[in-house]
Amino acid sequence: MEENLQPTSNPDGLPAYYINLDDKEIVSSFRNFDEERHFELFDREVRNPSSRNFVIDFGEDSAFCAFDLRSDSIARLIQTPRPPSLHTRWINIWIPYDQKDTLHALARNYDFSPRLLALMCSNPVPPKPKKDLRRRKSESTLKFSKTSNRSQRSSQGSGPKHGSRLDSEESVGMEELMESTQMELVRDTSHYHIVDEVWHWSSVDWGRRFVCLGYNSLHGVRTNKADLGHEDLDERQDVPHGKRVWSWLLLCDDKTVISISEDPFPFHDTQLRSHELRTLYTIRRNIINVFRQLSKAPTPLHDTSMVMLPIRNRIGNSELETVHRSTDSPGLLFYYLFEDWYTTYSLVTRRDHGYASELDRLRAEMLVQADLHHVDQLHHIGCQLAVLKRVYKSYELIIERVLKKQEATLASLKNSHIMSGFASGENSLEVSQEPQLPSLGAQIPETDSLLGVSLSSAARVRFERLKDRILLYALSEIQECIDQKDSLVMMNFNLIAIKESFAVERLTRVTLLVAKVTMLFMPVSLLTAYFSIQFVNTTFSIKSYWIAFGVVLGLSVGGLMLFSAVSGTMEGRMMYRPLTRIVYDFSMRVLWRRKRKVY
Numbered sequence: 207m208e209e210n211l212q213p214t215s216n217p218d219g220l221p222a223y224y225i226n227l228d229d230k231e232i233v234s235s236f237r238n239f240d241e242e243r244h245f246e247l248f249d250r251e252v253r254n255p256s257s258r259n260f261v262i263d264f265g266e267d268s269a270f271c272a273f274d275l276r277s278d279s280i281a282r283l284i285q286t287p288r289p290p291s292l293h294t295r296w297i298n299i300w301i302p303y304d305q306k307d308t309l310h311a312l313a314r315n316y317d318f319s320p321r322l323l324a325l326m327c328s329n330p331v332p333p334k335p336k337k338d339l340r341r342r343k344s345e346s347t348l349k350f351s352k353t354s355n356r357s358q359r360s361s362q363g364s365g366p367k368h369g370s371r372l373d374s375e376e377s378v379g380m381e382e383l384m385e386s387t388q389m390e391l392v393r394d395t396s397h398y399h400i401v402d403e404v405w406h407w408s409s410v411d412w413g414r415r416f417v418c419l420g421y422n423s424l425h426g427v428r429t430n431k432a433d434l435g436h437e438d439l440d441e442r443q444d445v446p447h448g449k450r451v452w453s454w455l456l457l458c459d460d461k462t463v464i465s466i467s468e469d470p471f472p473f474h475d476t477q478l479r480s481h482e483l484r485t486l487y488t489i490r491r492n493i494i495n496v497f498r499q500l501s502k503a504p505t506p507l508h509d510t511s512m513v514m515l516p517i518r519n520r521i522g523n524s525e526l527e528t529v530h531r532s533t534d535s536p537g538l539l540f541y542y543l544f545e546d547w548y549t550t551y552s553l554v555t556r557r558d559h560g561y562a563s564e565l566d567r568l569r570a571e572m573l574v575q576a577d578l579h580h581v582d583q584l585h586h587i588g589c590q591l592a593v594l595k596r597v598y599k600s601y602e603l604i605i606e607r608v609l610k611k612q613e614a615t616l617a618s619l620k621n622s623h624i625m626s627g628f629a630s631g632e633n634s635l636e637v638s639q640e641p642q643l644p645s646l647g648a649q650i651p652e653t654d655s656l657l658g659v660s661l662s663s664a665a666r667v668r669f670e671r672l673k674d675r676i677l678l679y680a681l682s683e684i685q686e687c688i689d690q691k692d693s694l695v696m697m698n699f700n701l702i703a704i705k706e707s708f709a710v711e712r713l714t715r716v717t718l719l720v721a722k723v724t725m726l727f728m729p730v731s732l733l734t735a736y737f738s739i740q741f742v743n744t745t746f747s748i749k750s751y752w753i754a755f756g757v758v759l760g761l762s763v764g765g766l767m768l769f770s771a772v773s774g775t776m777e778g779r780m781m782y783r784p785l786t787r788i789v790y791d792f793s794m795r796v797l798w799r800r801k802r803k804v805y
Contacts (some may be wrong), residue, residue, distance in 0.1 A: 219238060220233065220236060220237075220238075220270070221268075221270070221289070221292075223286075223288065223289050223292070224236050224270070227282050227283070227286060229278075229279050229282055231275060231276060231279045232272065232275070232279050232282070232283065235272035235273065235274075235275060235279075236263075236270045236271065236272040237270065237271060237272070238268070238269070238270060239262060239264065239269035239270055239271040239500065239501050239503075240268065240269055240501055240502045240503050241503060242503040242504060244271075244503075245501050245503040245505065248260075248271050248273065248497075248501075249497075249498065249505070249506075251273045251274075252490070252493070252494055252497050253487065253490070253494065255478055255483065255486055257273055257274060257300060258273075258274050258299070258300055258301055258304070258305060259273070259274060259275060259280075259297070259298060259299045259300065259305065259308065260272065260273045260274075260297075260298050260497075261275060261280065261283065261295065261296070261297050261298075262295065262296045262497075262500060263288060263292040263294070263295050264292065264294055264295075264296075264500055264518060264535075265290075265291040265292045265293050265294070265532070266291070266518065266531055266532070267291060268291060268292065269292075269500060269501065269502070269518070270292070276308075277305065277307035277308040277310075277311050278311075280297065280308050280311055280312075281308075281311035281314075281315070283295075284297075284311070284312065284315045284316075284460075284462065285315060287460075288460075290532075293461055293532040293535065293536075294461050294462075294463070294532075294535040294536050294539060295460075295461065295462040295463070296462075296463050296464075296465070296500070296539060297312075297462065297463070297464045297465070298464075298465045298466075298467075298493065299464070299465070299466045299467070300467055300469065301469045301472075302326060302327070302454075302466050302467075302468070302469075303327065303328065303329050303330060303469070303472070306327045309323060309326050309327055309466075310323065310327075312464060313326075316413065316415045316416050316456075316458050317413055317414060317415055317416075318413065318416075318418075319411070319413070322411055322418065325397045325409075325420070326454060326466060328396060328397035328398055329396070329398075330398050330468075330469065330472035330473070331396055331398050331399045331402070332473065333473065398452065398468070401422055401450075401452045402450065405422050405424070405445060405446075405450060405593050405596070405597055406422070406593070406596035406597045406599065406600040407421075407422060407600075408420060408421045408422070408600040408601075408603065408604055409421070410604055410607045410608065412657035412658040413657060413658075414459075414657060415458055415459045415460075415659070416456050416457065416458045416459065416658075416659060417456070417457050417608065417658040417659045418454060418455070418456045419453075419454070419455045419456075419544065419604055419608070420452070420453070420454050420455075421452075421453060421455075421600065421601065421604060422450050422451070422452055422453075422597065422600075423450075423451050423452075423453050423489075423546060423549065424446060424448045424449070424450055424549060424594075424597060425448050425449045425450075425451065425485075425488050425489050425491075425549055426447075426448050426488070426549060426560075427448055427449045427484070427485045427488050427489075443586045443589075443590075444586055444589035444590065444593070445589075445590060445593050446590045446593055446594050447590070449470060449485055449488070449489060451467060451468050451470055451489055452467075452468040453465065453466065453467050453468065454466035454467075455540065455543055455544055457536060457537070457540045457659050457661075458659065459659050461532075461535070461536040462536070463536055463539045463540050463543065465493070465543050467489075467493075470485065470486060470489055471486070491546075491548065491549075492542075492543070492545075492546040492548065492549070493543070495513050495515075496515060496517075496539070496542050496543060499513070499514065499515040499517060499518070499519065500517060500518055501518075502518065502519070515538070515542050516538065517535055517538050517539055517542070518535070533662050534662045534664040534665070536662075537661045537662040537664060537665025537666075538662075538664055538665055538668070540661075540665060541665045541668045541669060541672075544672075545668075545672055547672075547675070561587060561590070561591060561687045562683075562687060562690075564587060565587065565687060565690050565691060565694060568580055568583060568584065568587075568694060569694055569697075572694065572697060572698050572701055573701075576697075576698050576701035576702050576705060577702075578698075578702070580694075580698050581695060581698055581699075584691050584694055584695050584698070587687075587691055588688065588691050588692075591684050591687050591688050591691065592688070594684050595681065595684045595685070595688070598676050598680045598681050598684065599681070601676055602673055602676050602677070602681075605669050605670075605672060605673045605676075606673070608661070608669060609661075609666060609669055609670065722766055722770070725762070725766055726759075726762050726763065726766055727762075728762075729758045729759075729761070729762045730755060730758055730759055730762070733754055733755060733758050734755075737751050737754070
């Protein structure tokens with residue numbers, strides 16, 4: 207096997223392993239990934255929207271990469287054993303619905319289930335306005351009702367000679383209705399339709415040669431509102447602001463990692479616009495970072511601490527560390543492709559972006575002027591946070607299932623060709639002394655019969671750390687925002703109630719003012735009415751009227767002030783404390799001062 211690594215006469219130093227595959231595309235596409243001149247070309251290709259796939263074979267001392275391979279070339283690669291110095295392989299596929307031959311080749315080699323392969327090959331759901339769908343439903347229903355009414359009228363008036371024609375018309379209407387209903391059912395139950403409706407949809411599948419993760423990844427990019435209709439915009443208010451992309455991630459037993467990503471813009475025939483290119487780069491950010499970290503050539507942001515990955519670049523060179531590198535690399539690559547912690551950080555935990563700042567903004571607006579439209583905004587924020595919470599709970603469940611150890615059961619060992627762990631560990635001499643039973647097939651060790659692929663300890667401890675991070679930095683932040691949202695809803699109603707109480711107080715003050723004015727001028731009005739009466743042998747002078755007017759007005763003002771002081775409504779203010787409470791507080795204050803003077 208070491209002879210296959212010797213470079214041939216080709217100028218790029220390509221190992222004989224690739225040349226012996228007898229594939230011109232492989233020879234012309236694979237280049238040394240650690241050389242700077244080749245890495246610059248590959249770095250542009252990984253950011254190119256038209257790139258379809260790439261394959262990287264790497265070890266501790268060498269790495270080789272190729273882009274846009276055909277399905278037969280990939281099939282030839284995965285069917286041929288790699289040399290030991292290229293111990294890990296990464297196959298990344300974009301636009302999977304357009305590379306079904308490649309997916310079939312992978313499925314045949316790694317023994318995917320038919321359902322898993324069908325899900326991977328699912329076609330994207332075409333965008334259809336809801337108005338057209340409703341119109342199609344109404345037209346089909348109207349056509350069926352017309353056909354049924356026509357058949358009923360004809361059967362009542364025409365007699366039996368037209369029965370065959372009516373049956374044919376009715377069957378045509380039924381076929382059209384059944385066909386439209388079936389098409390809508392297929393569309394509503396397709397894989398990409400489900401993952402778009404249920405954002406926390408996830409899948410963990412095991413095979414004899416692989417473990418497969420399927421999940422929605424959320425990327426913190428703003429959706430362009432100009433591309434959405436009013437109905438879609440209303441629906442998107444209840445889901446997080448960002449771009450949802452479905453991803454498949456597989457770890458195979460031959461140290462191959464396969465990543466498959468949904469096309470975020472499947473129906474764009476023309477060149478992507480600027481904001482779509484930014485969205486695409488945001489979606490590929492983690493893949494690009496892992497891609498760059500696999501090369502030993504000088505790369506952008508190579509020395510940045512937050513993006514450094516210990517897959518090929520290590521510090522220690524001890525014998526124990528060197529021995530485990532070949533077994534750790536596939537699991538580490540599998541983990542870092544799943545992690546994508548920057549997306550979580552930008553969606554939830556950053557204080558300058560996201561839901562915490564939105565809640566702070568609503569709180570500031572409520573303190574200025576509380577209104578019921580704030581409750582509606584808080585409702586949509588609560589729906590988005592609930593979706594995010596379920597998404598991160600699905601990540602936690604995925605990690606738990608990946609870390610769960612598969613164990614053989616008694617049912618799997620009974621009446622099968624699987625040897626138990628004890629029997630498989632016995633030496634051949636002891637087995638030969640026992641009587642041989644007739645065998646119906648080959649005997650398989652118990653460890654080889656278990657589903658899934660075992661992770662190295664380096665990958666397991668990182669998955670456990672990621673689970674702790676999800677609990678501490680994602681789910682706890684989301685729950686805190688949900689609690690803050692609930693408290694803001696209660697605060698909004700309390701502020702509205704306080705505002706209404708102020709309005710009632712203002713109305714009460716106005717009412718009291720009007721009542722006092724009425725009470726003030728009522729005695730004067732009665733006095734004026736009295737002086738306007740013509741009594742017999744009685745006359746009133748102007749001087750006596752104004753004297754009586756002044757006396758009555760003064761008594762009215764004095765009585766009104768006395769009433770206001772006693773009732774606590776002086777100057778129209780409401781009585782905040784009863785008169786008895788005021789007297790009690792005043793007496794206690796006087797007694798306390800006297801005691802201080804005595805002591």
